[in-house]
Amino acid sequence: MTSSTILERDLRSPDAATTQRIGAALARAARNGDRLCLWGELGAGKTQLAKGFAAGLGVTATVNSPTFVLMAEYMGRLPLFHVDLYRLADGVDAVDGGLLDERQALGVTLIEWPERLAAALPAERLDVLIAGSGDEPRTIQLRATSPGHAHYLGAVG
Numbered sequence: 001m002t003s004s005t006i007l008e009r010d011l012r013s014p015d016a017a018t019t020q021r022i023g024a025a026l027a028r029a030a031r032n033g034d035r036l037c038l039w040g041e042l043g044a045g046k047t048q049l050a051k052g053f054a055a056g057l058g059v060t061a062t063v064n065s066p067t068f069v070l071m072a073e074y075m076g077r078l079p080l081f082h083v084d085l086y087r088l089a090d091g092v093d094a095v096d097g098g099l100l101d102e103r104q105a106l107g108v109t110l111i112e113w114p115e116r117l118a119a120a121l122p123a124e125r126l127d128v129l130i131a132g133s134g135d136e137p138r139t140i141q142l143r144a145t146s147p148g149h150a151h152y153l154g155a156v157g
């Protein structure tokens, strides 16, 4: 990494369709083994971004929040693992239960409610921080925690 490597980017999204388009643009940069953590309060737009990301990967199945399972898998250009930890009390359980498993190296993983992972949060990831709720425009900050995830920052037009 050089000091000129861009590791952060701030975006604005006035509506859900724009958030989906940002997700789709990110998906075009996806590589096997990447992890994207989607941060934001209830209703911020994490699943909207995930839907667009899946579409950008060429997933044709409908992506919703996995209500009864913590992880849903989809097949697109790469396998997509969509993890939603909202109902998880303890991140250690997720790891012990195999939620962060070695198969994810063969695809790209989106994690909603990554704060539930606590100390088990993957160190190398792209953070997508969505702020705002209701009908407010959102700010969406992209933050690569490793040079290996910096390629996403140039992927959004």
Ligand SMILES: Nc1ncnc2c1ncn2[C@@H]1O[C@H](COP(=O)(O)OP(=O)(O)OP(=O)(O)O)[C@@H](O)[C@H]1O
Binding pocket: 013, 014, 015, 016, 017, 018, 019, 040, 041, 042, 043, 044, 045, 046, 047, 048, 049, 065, 086, 112, 134, 135, 136, 137, 138
């Ligand atoms: N700019 C925007 N980006 C994303 N969603 C928006 C925007 N403006 C309004 N919305 C609306 O906000 C809601 C976001 O819902 P979504 O399920 O994506 O949130 P979430 O962050 O996944 O919530 P949860 O924590 O419950 O999983 C949708 O109803 C969407 O239409």
Ligand SMILES: [Mg+2]
Binding pocket: 046, 047, 065, 084, 112
């Ligand atoms: Mg959601």
